[in-house]
Amino acid sequence: MILCWALLFAVTGGSPDQGADMNDPYQILEKHFEATGGLKKIQGIKTVYKEAKLVIAGTDLKGTVKQWERLPRMWRQEVDLGVIRTYAGDNGEIRWSVDPNGKIQIHRDKSTLEDRELKRLMSLLEYRDPQSQHFKLTFDGVSKVMDEDCYAVTIANTVSGTTQINYYSTATFYLIKMVVKRPNSQETTFFFDFRTIEGEGLILPFKEVTETAPAGEKQIMEYSTYDNNKPLEGISFDPPAQDVKDYRFTSGSSAPDIPFQLIENHVYLPITINNKEQLWVLDCGAAVTVVDSGYAAGLGFSFEGPIKGQGASGTVDLYYVTLPAYAMNGIEFNAQKVLSMNIRDIFKPILGLEIAGILGYDFLSRFVTRIDYAREKISLYDPGVFDYAGSGKVIDSPLQDRMFSLPMTVDSIYTGQWRLDIGSASIDFQYPFARDHGLLNRTGIDLVAIGAGGSQTIRVSKFSTVEIGGYTFLNPLIGIPQEEGVGAFSHSTVIGNVGNILLRNFALYLDYAQQRLILEPGEDLGKTFPEDKSGLHIQYDPDDQIMVAYITPGTPAADAGFQKGDIITKITGKGVAEYGTILDLRKLFKEKAGLHYQFVILRGSETRELELTLRDLF
Numbered sequence: 001m002i003l004c005w006a007l008l009f010a011v012t013g014g015s016p017d018q019g020a021d022m023n024d025p026y027q028i029l030e031k032h033f034e035a036t037g038g039l040k041k042i043q044g045i046k047t048v049y050k051e052a053k054l055v056i057a058g059t060d061l062k063g064t065v066k067q068w069e070r071l072p073r074m075w076r077q078e079v080d081l082g083v084i085r086t087y088a089g090d091n092g093e094i095r096w097s098v099d100p101n102g103k104i105q106i107h108r109d110k111s112t113l114e115d116r117e118l119k120r121l122m123s124l125l126e127y128r129d130p131q132s133q134h135f136k137l138t139f140d141g142v143s144k145v146m147d148e149d150c151y152a153v154t155i156a157n158t159v160s161g162t163t164q165i166n167y168y169s170t171a172t173f174y175l176i177k178m179v180v181k182r183p184n185s186q187e188t189t190f191f192f193d194f195r196t197i198e199g200e201g202l203i204l205p206f207k208e209v210t211e212t213a214p215a216g217e218k219q220i221m222e223y224s225t226y227d228n229n230k231p232l233e234g235i236s237f238d239p240p241a242q243d244v245k246d247y248r249f250t251s252g253s254s255a256p257d258i259p260f261q262l263i264e265n266h267v268y269l270p271i272t273i274n275n276k277e278q279l280w281v282l283d284c285g286a287a288v289t290v291v292d293s294g295y296a297a298g299l300g301f302s303f304e305g306p307i308k309g310q311g312a313s314g315t316v317d318l319y320y321v322t323l324p325a326y327a328m329n330g331i332e333f334n335a336q337k338v339l340s341m342n343i344r345d346i347f348k349p350i351l352g353l354e355i356a357g358i359l360g361y362d363f364l365s366r367f368v369t370r371i372d373y374a375r376e377k378i379s380l381y382d383p384g385v386f387d388y389a390g391s392g393k394v395i396d397s398p399l400q401d402r403m404f405s406l407p408m409t410v411d412s413i414y415t416g417q418w419r420l421d422i423g424s425a426s427i428d429f430q431y432p433f434a435r436d437h438g439l440l441n442r443t444g445i446d447l448v449a450i451g452a453g454g455s456q457t458i459r460v461s462k463f464s465t466v467e468i469g470g471y472t473f474l475n476p477l478i479g480i481p482q483e484e485g486v487g488a489f490s491h492s493t494v495i496g497n498v499g500n501i502l503l504r505n506f507a508l509y510l511d512y513a514q515q516r517l518i519l520e521p522g523e524d525l526g527k528t529f530p531e532d533k534s535g536l537h538i539q540y541d542p543d544d545q546i547m548v549a550y551i552t553p554g555t556p557a558a559d560a561g562f563q564k565g566d567i568i569t570k571i572t573g574k575g576v577a578e579y580g581t582i583l584d585l586r587k588l589f590k591e592k593a594g595l596h597y598q599f600v601i602l603r604g605s606e607t608r609e610l611e612l613t614l615r616d617l618f
Helices: 025-034 039-043 110-123 293-298 344-351 431-436 556-560 582-588
Strands: 047-056 062-070 074-080 085-090 095-098 104-107 135-145 148-157 163-169 175-181 186-197 202-213 217-228 247-249 254-259 261-263 266-273 276-282 290-292 304-310 315-323 326-328 331-333 336-341 355-359 368-372 377-381 393-396 405-410 414-420 427-429 445-451 454-462 465-468 471-474 477-481 496-498 506-511 516-521 536-540 546-551 567-571 596-603 606-613
Touching: 025 039, 025 135, 025 148, 025 163, 135 163, 148 175, 186 217, 266 355, 290 293, 290 315, 293 336, 344 355, 344 536, 344 582, 427 431, 431 477, 445 546, 536 582, 546 556, 556 606
Parallel strands: 276 355, 290 336, 414 496, 427 477
Antiparallel strands: 047 062, 047 217, 062 074, 074 085, 085 095, 095 104, 135 148, 148 163, 163 175, 175 186, 186 202, 202 217, 247 331, 254 377, 261 266, 266 276, 266 326, 290 355, 304 315, 315 336, 326 331, 368 377, 368 506, 393 516, 405 414, 405 465, 427 496, 445 454, 454 477, 465 471, 506 516, 536 546, 546 567, 567 596, 596 606
């Protein structure tokens, strides 16, 4: 949950010209200002303090919000929901935030810099100038808002990709609705309970309801305090001087060469909680650390929430829990506030493994992390003393939404920023980019990607080259989402996601403190890894039988006549259990083309025999 700090001072009020028929957006805006007590009073506001009660609808989360502002750019916000407390601000030079575990992040990505400048210009009311080089207002007609006729005015700008639509009552010129459209999200705010501020002559809304898409979260704010032009004594707009240090190395200032398991192109680390070791997946694409709800319940954790989060394929409900002190090879962590959801049902059927959680930003941001894919070793360094002296490619990568990105080019044509995601096995275009560049109908094979929030069809296609960090790789397989959805493939600010199938060519450094990436050539640089040659996708069913989950059209599995739901009992004369785990079975499907298998399957109550011959799918 992230509150939107709307620095546009959108005050509202009555008007002597009620019911006026007008279509000039600048005239509508001036009438709006007149109705608040006059433009002079608004422009005379130099400081603002607001305090409100906050409720997250549909959850048990509620608390307070305090906001301070020194126009035109400096602000601070404190959110206290009991279970979590967060801080954010801007000191006029940098924007910063502090997460529920006390970690400071400095925001210097392109979108943040644009947003800072946009808010500065709007707080100076430059958008009311018809000659402005930065803003253009357009009248969009009269629309109904809560059974009230409203003038719709769009405020477009040349500073960022944000567009704002204001809805002013035709009867009162109150601003009763505001829609802020960003590249990957939209916030709609409704204003209620207008009151006159005593001694100021301004009329302001004392209640706001904000709905955020695609997350589907609704926030209700009821203000108890509005103070303008009061001294902001004791208020600092600077980030905290001391960052959190909620971990300790058991020896020195690093934990080198911690073994991990690279399973199906994902990184799994052993973590010990309450003297029990479990595997956790490492995922820099996860904005927070997530613990499996069943695992958490088994340890007696308390759940608070839910809140809405964005998964790979849609939105999901998440709950706050307190993760007790935990440890891994060479590091001990203090208790942390994390999120919880059911991830067992994602990992268990596919891997046959009990995965306890996802180690995301809350874990990785504490360190400089080196992932040596070829050696399956991870090293964690104290960022305060880490000094890189190697010859790898250093890439400046300002964090956006707590994630790294890096430049990459496909086929010498599709070039730009790609989101780095070690929680993904594959390389995938974002749907908006694929749509806008005519890639949706490209030939390939269709797969079903399963993740938090559901599943999504991805068409995997072979391209000629991919260039990253000064290295060129031939014949990459890249996924093309076939529908936009509301998940991780719906973003328009990056070209796509790059995952471990490409990153495993390197030893990869994630340096959160300096917001940079480092690519060193790994021992597997340029190595060709075996690909599936069957089109047969299997998983465990609830009875731990090997079940056909999906058949890729036009592949040997489809030719053989497999159907979703078939139970595989034997392969070439041997019971499936004799081959080992489901991971061992998948290795059979990656053997050399031309290899022939005989399957015995159970379809309902009927036993059938099917034959499958492997072949290259690309």
